[in-house]
Amino acid sequence: MPNVGIEFEWSSVAGYFMLVLISIIGIRLLFYFDSFFYHWSRYRRLERITLDDIRALPWIPFVKIQITTRGTLGSTKVIKRGIDNVLALVGQAPDLYGPLFSIEVITESPEQKKILEEEYGSSQIAFDAVVLPGEYATPKGTKLKARALHYMVELRRQGFNRKPGRTFIVHYDEESVMEPDELRKLLHYLARTDKKMTEGPIYYPLEYGLASPICQAMEANRPVGCFECREVMETGTPLHLHGSNLVVEEELENDLGWDIGLLDSEPFIAEDFVFGVLAFLKEGPGIFGWHGSVMLEQPPFSLKSAFRQRYRWVIGTLQGIAMMQRRPEFRKLPRGTRNQIIWGTRYRVLTFALGLPTGMTSLLYLIYQAWLLVSGRSFLPLPAPFMVWLVVVGFLWLNSLLVGSWYNLCESRSLSFAQRWIDGAHVLTVAPIAGVLESTAAFWAVLNWILQNRTVSWQPTPKTREADASVNRGAAT
Numbered sequence: 001m002p003n004v005g006i007e008f009e010w011s012s013v014a015g016y017f018m019l020v021l022i023s024i025i026g027i028r029l030l031f032y033f034d035s036f037f038y039h040w041s042r043y044r045r046l047e048r049i050t051l052d053d054i055r056a057l058p059w060i061p062f063v064k065i066q067i068t069t070r071g072t073l074g075s076t077k078v079i080k081r082g083i084d085n086v087l088a089l090v091g092q093a094p095d096l097y098g099p100l101f102s103i104e105v106i107t108e109s110p111e112q113k114k115i116l117e118e119e120y121g122s123s124q125i126a127f128d129a130v131v132l133p134g135e136y137a138t139p140k141g142t143k144l145k146a147r148a149l150h151y152m153v154e155l156r157r158q159g160f161n162r163k164p165g166r167t168f169i170v171h172y173d174e175e176s177v178m179e180p181d182e183l184r185k186l187l188h189y190l191a192r193t194d195k196k197m198t199e200g201p202i203y204y205p206l207e208y209g210l211a212s213p214i215c216q217a218m219e220a221n222r223p224v225g226c227f228e229c230r231e232v233m234e235t236g237t238p239l240h241l242h243g244s245n246l247v248v249e250e251e252l253e254n255d256l257g258w259d260i261g262l263l264d265s266e267p268f269i270a271e272d273f274v275f276g277v278l279a280f281l282k283e284g285p286g287i288f289g290w291h292g293s294v295m296l297e298q299p300p301f302s303l304k305s306a307f308r309q310r311y312r313w314v315i316g317t318l319q320g321i322a323m324m325q326r327r328p329e330f331r332k333l334p335r336g337t338r339n340q341i342i343w344g345t346r347y348r349v350l351t352f353a354l355g356l357p358t359g360m361t362s363l364l365y366l367i368y369q370a371w372l373l374v375s376g377r378s379f380l381p382l383p384a385p386f387m388v389w390l391v392v393v394g395f396l397w398l399n400s401l402l403v404g405s406w407y408n409l410c411e412s413r414s415l416s417f418a419q420r421w422i423d424g425a426h427v428l429t430v431a432p433i434a435g436v437l438e439s440t441a442a443f444w445a446v447l448n449w450i451l452q453n454r455t456v457s458w459q460p461t462p463k464t465r466e467a468d469a470s471v472n473r474g475a476a477t
Contacts, residue, residue, distance in 0.1 A: 015382045018365050019390065021358040026393035028351045033396055035227035036403070043230055044201055045292040049184045051093055057191045062163040064102050064250065067172040068148050071109025073471075074464035076116070078175040078298075079105065081206075083116075087123055089180035094124045100187070102126035102161060106148045108134075128161060138259040143267030144458035145243070146275075149258035156254055167250040175206060175463050176244045177296040186247070186293040195289030196249040197279055199233050201226040202242065205412035206298035209419075210465055213426045215306050217434035219299040220404035220427050230292075236285020237337075239344045243272035245295035256282065263319050269456040270316020277320055277341075281329045296411055300461050301468040307441045309461050314349055314445035315454065321345055353446045355439025359432065401431050 035043070054060065065086055069075050083103055090097040102125055105116055113129040120127040132148050142150055156162070168190050170178075178186065186200070204219040211219075232239045260274045268274050279287060300306040321342060324330050330338065369381075381387055405427045409420040448454065462468035 014361065014365050014368070018358070018361045019382060019386055021354055021361060022390060022393050024354055025351045025358060026389070026396065028347070029393060029396040029400060031231070032224055032227050032400060035231050036224070039227075039230070042234070042290065043227060043292065044294060045182075045185045045189065047185075049181070049188045051096070051184075053188060054093075054184060055096065057188070060100060060187065060191050062100055062102070062165060062167040063187060063190070064104055064161065064163075064167060064169045065172060066152065066169050067103070067105045067174065067176070068145060068152075069105065069107045069109075069112070069174045070458070070460055071107040071112040072460060072462070072467065074462060074467035075174045075460070076112050078206075078463040079112075079116070080119070082172055082175070082177045083120060083127075085177050085179050086183065087120075087125070089183045090124050092180065098124045102163075103128070104152065104161065105129040106132055106152050108132050108148070126161065130155070140259045140261035142259050142261055144269060144271065144456075146258045146260050146268060146271035149271065153254055153257045153259075156250065163250075169248050169250050169253055171244055171246040171248070172295075173244040173297065174460060175298050177206060178245075178293065179296070182293045182295070186291055189291045189293065190247070193289060193291070196252045196283070196287040197276070198247045198289040198291040199229060199242065200245050200247075200291045200293040200295060201229070201407075202245050202295045202297055203407045203411045204297050204299045205408050205410075206296055207301075207464075208299065208408060208412040208423070209415060211299040211301050212303065213430050214303050214434045214437060215299045215301065216405075216408075216423065217401070217427045217431045218306055218310075218438045219408060220401045220431070221435075221438075223404040223407040224400040230290045233288050233290045236280070236288040237341060237344070238273070238276035238280045238288070239341065239348060241272045241276035244297065245293075246272060247291060252279070252283070252287065260323075263323055264454070266319070266454055266456055267458075268316065268319050268323070269312050269458065270320055273317055273320040274323060277324055281327060281333075294411075298463070301465050302472060303437065304472050305461050305468055306438070308459065310352075310438055310441035311445045312456065314352065314442045315449060315456055317345060317349055318446070318449045319454075319456075349442065349446065352439060352442040354443075355435055356443040359436035359439070398428075398431075401428060 065082075067079055067082060069079060086101060086103060090101055103120070105113070105128070107113055107129065108131070110131050113131050116129045117127070130152070132151055136147070136151055138147060138150050152160075170186070172178075189198075201223060203223055208216065229240055229242065233241075256275070256279055258271060258275060260268050260271060260278065262268070300309055324342065382390070402424075405424050409415065409424055412420070415423065459471070462471050
């Protein structure tokens, strides 16, 4: 009898501890699906926009596609893919789109500049490749990607590629692709909006078949996360901002700049989040919006690359929170607004990092309950209402993966219909393992932040398998 009591007490403590961890994550899933079920129509622009619709607009803005890169191994190939899709749109009506669009590449590689200019210098739209000078320094000593972004701002302030009217800058990562249909939708939206900083969803179908199953499963979470992005962008609370598929009015970007400085002598690694916060503090929530045009990107090829990517995200977000709390203009905001931004962002980080202890606790709990059952002892479940709640959370988690993998696989046109179903099954099979591994990066980042180990570096996720192998060999060495 004493053993039964001890088993019951241990099982109850472990079960309720698991319940608390799962509930913290489950509440965030409810926010996702609130946006998914009740506001799905605003998530992605589904209406078909034709050339005639564009010509019928009374006014059309200028659009600058800006691609920011370090010029690392394999990046030129994927940059060309994004440029080719812009030129495919322009080729449909050069007289209309040619004067409206331009492409700017900011790179650290003179060789890449030469290659791109030779291929696209005589294209139907203005094309410029700019090399970031090695000696260039911003007034505040900004480093990493934001340094390159601010260099372009300074060039524009001096008149570089100036357009005679309202102009928007569409920010691309190296591998970003926006297909012609989506570019038309974006142009149509920009011609009719008063919002100065907008975003849209990102899917991850490019080079999908070359990524490991673990990485495919990790990327299945991200499209559903964009339902939260839509919510925060439309409400004007910068809890999250991603640097690609970010569209900023040029006048606003030139005014704000990307000279975000340092935090305790360390550069900011999540310059997009910091930029969004500074824009909010200066301009207020009214500048933010959601354009709903889809951008396509590719998943990391290996677990090591995915781990480093997630680690950077969390460290960068924690940097942004620390920066906010030190700004005098942030402290002047109403207490409720401050709490919403700070604790809302911390909650996002917490749910990410708690995936590791939640997964491990749940696994041990299930193994223990299975052992009780096999050994002929009493199965000790939680009370029925709690068990129902756990089933609901599990259902939401499973469906978040189904929705995300569906978005990614539907856009992966290189895969056959049968292969999409096979890859989808792979995602669901390895999803529990992928979730724990992904959250391990977040947990490790939070732990290092607490221990004051906050060194960061900008190493873009490799864009080809050869580059990924080379980077991982270098990291191991």
